[in-house]
Amino acid sequence: MIEQVGQSIPRKEDHRLLTGQGTFGADAQFPRMLRARVVRSPVAHGRIAGIDTTAARALPGVVDVVTAADLPSDLRIPVRIKVQDIDLDDHLQPVLARTDVRYVGEPVAVVVAEDAYVAEDAAQLVVVDIDEENIIIDMDDALDQHTIADFHLGFGDVESAFTAAKHVVALDFSVGRHSAIPMETRALTVDYAAGTDSMEVYGATKVPVFNRRVLAGMLQMDESAIRMRAVDTGGAFGVRGEFYPEDFLVPWLARRLRRAVAWVEDRAEHFVAINHSREQRHHLEVAFDDEGIILGLRADVRHDNGAYVRTHGIIVPELTLAMLPGPYRVPAYDGRVRVVLTNKTPCGTYRAPGRFEGTAAREQLLDLAAATLGIGRVEIRRKNLLTSAELPHARAMSTLGTDIVLDSGDYVGLFDRALARVDELGWNDLRERGRAEGRRLGLGVCAFLEKSGLGPHETADVQITNTGRIRVHSGGTSLGQGIETVLAQIAADQFGVSADLVDVVNGDTLLQPYGAGSWASRSTVLSGNAVRGAGREVADRLRDLGSQMLESAPEDLEVADGVVRVRGTTTNAVSLAQVWQAAQPGSRWLRPDEPAGLAARHRFSVDHMTYPYGVHVGLVEVDPGTGGVTVLRYLIAYEVGRAVNPALVEGQLRGGMSQGLGGALLEQFRYDQSGQPQTTTFIDYLMPTASEVPVVEVVLREDAPATTNPIGARGAGEGGLTGTGAALASAVSDALGLTSMDALPMDPAFLVQALATAANGVERLASQVNHYEVVCE
């Protein structure tokens, strides 16, 4: 059998998904199941004067209405990933607001009813009396009183770098609040077994083992009485599957009412309840010598985290700082971030957290520097990219608890390759031709660094079944990224079989109690290597038993094509099913007291992340009549180390790009002055559709296998998104004849204004749009 890793085999999960046989959160149905509906705060900030549930309770079909007063204690949701030793306990979100509400959409009560319609009718009857208080919507208004974290990351002597500088270039850049909007909203179904006081929880696919720990702690139950079952999901992208208030409330209600309870978030709730992300303002300064070589970098970042700290703690601001220097040679760096709270939906990670923001800001700074120093945009980047000789490159700072050591790679090589491809495709000519016709075409380029494969560990089980199939119980979870297929390919290679012979079960805490879940582009690297390790151990055991059965030395045996055989023969073989039989209790091949079965559990651990990198190039057209931006062409060059399944890597890159396009041009959560969200339907929250997303040209490279894991893979989940804001901003500024842009998303009204500015000979935008003010002229 040819090696499965490296093949673009079709996804194993597609048959079930495309024939309508997937099982999603809302598909789990149980007898006498109740429906929950969350009552949410209609105001952005205030003290709860009273909650009257009388009318709601009186509605026929209503089983229960609960408020914070009914909860066992003042429960708050803990942070999953703690960094920087900053105590955030005072800012954690309660599962139900008890005394104060801090954003529109905050849960204040839950109605449980016989069906979802009655639950929604009753929810409208819950009267929440709130004395409104002052609100803060703009992050800069929160700096004085509501900064909850203020820290620096950096290295080198920044003062001296700036003193020695020939040129210093500064830029203010802001990124709008937006987030992942998975096709499937959140859904939870809890089946409660009163007889054993135990429960099964369906739907929270992402980090089931962690969520179980939190839930067990809050319910004061033994973890083993809770089984989390990750099911199919319509996307997650960082937001879905984290522990939210509902992840406590629904199981708690099931136990309280001793019945199954289901909750499906509707889209209107989703827009105010799901983690928002991205909202940051950067002030960046870069120091150059007279050759255009970077001497030092300073960043002052403000990060709006919304009303509370959720499970991601402050990793988004931390990652922003840590990844800001990117793939460049930055001898001295000082990044400061202030994390503030405002009266908006709390924030968390969204695919490429911190990197989308930081890359967009840094690359605009470089565009501006190029103009200021009179160097080309390409040249300034090529000059400052780390060369392969300089790798590995340690940066004396850490993020997510790991030191930053940029592993192998050839940043300049990939950059040049991307540009060569763009030339080959004729995009420079297209730009020239368009301009000759008077059209506003612009080409933008950016280089970026990604991170992936966050440890410290991941566990996987591999076993052989009675029919000779291979079964994997992994800690990674299926978020739609194709991890089932990838893990099957990796497992298959340990036995020399087709991936068709492998079944992968993800995220079931009964089967795999040690999984760390899928996030941070970690699953192929972490779960993949864990599966590889477990597979090798099982293959060793197959050889061990096979050697007894075939009366040959284990070294002379190979495991391939579904059999264990003497190397070089075809008939001197036993099938995997036969070896399974030989491993059953009572088998004569088992030594006394030797455990039965053919299975292994392997824990893969790793200290350092692996750093993929890439280049994005976009060709856009700006319509001066409307300010509309059309993305005409787009290219992503990406170093993935080892592509387990190249088609899936390309899919990840393309999907990421369309989300990045949304953040660069369309998507933004807007609030009015009273903190009311203005984007609560798809009419106002503009996701890109197939009409807005161009075909993406992908240059996928495997030139620099990761040195930190045996497979050599680097993560591929986020690099399609990371550079999109940067490349599109660069392309738009090129189209408009500006030195740089200063805000994302680039909305048409703003671009029309920018065009007028450019027409007046001003190359640099004077100010940024205030996203929270509806400007009346």
Next chain:
Amino acid sequence: MKPAPFEYYRAYAPAEVVELLTGLGDEAKVLAGGQSLVPMMNFRLAHPAALVDINAIAELDYVRREGDSLRIGALTRHRTLELSRAPEVQDGFSLLPRAARWIGHYPIRSRGTVGGSIAHADPAAEWCLLARLYDADVVVLGGQGTRVVPSADWFTGFLSTVAATNDVVTEVRFNRPRAFGALTEYARRRGDFAIAAAAVAFDVVDGRCRDVSIVLGAVAGEPLRVTEAEALVEGAEPAAPTWAAAARIAAAAIRPNADTYGGERYRRHLVDTLIQRAFAEAFASDASVSAASGIR
């Protein structure tokens, strides 16, 4: 996003609709294509106590030409017009099929109705613009029988019309056919409601523009005729300077509200652009209309 409880009735004739509505009182509503009403009910922005479904009234689904009038039954789907290549439509009203393509997405066009759009009275709705552009009459059946309301009197502001609660729109009658017409608009994504829209219609007689109508959408509570700009084009040469001058006047004439899609100045800029483009498109597309609106 589940609707509040409501009663459901199905009517089989226009008179039955009026009878049901009269009996059910203020809280009852007609259900046509449901593409505006149902989402509003799901968001609980509308809580009708009862719906009177008119989808079974086949006699309200027709497109007929009578002299200079094109009569469209209230239940005619957007998609029917979009696909129409019939001479009675093409002759003088060829803009209607082209304009219908701007409405939402395919599923919305196959379900939504012309009468529903006119009754709903969204100031961005293509049918509402076209009604004003072609001096349409809205034919209404109510408690006192049938009346014909000129579109100039029909719209009374954002999502509101002169219709009484027991009125049913039975027909929209487009008048004043013209040789040249175009509707163009800008939205940030394909298929979205327009941030601003402009529609123009005119004839050219002896090298001069005649019988000019200019209507703007989404810049006021209802579709807006810009008579100042119409007067400027009337009798002028059909050429770019004329379009530009008209656009400038129209942009100055409007008083748009600022909203999340940009301030007043941006809306004026869009109107300026869209009027010029609508005129240019209309004048370029006279005979080549069917080609331009060919199947996608």
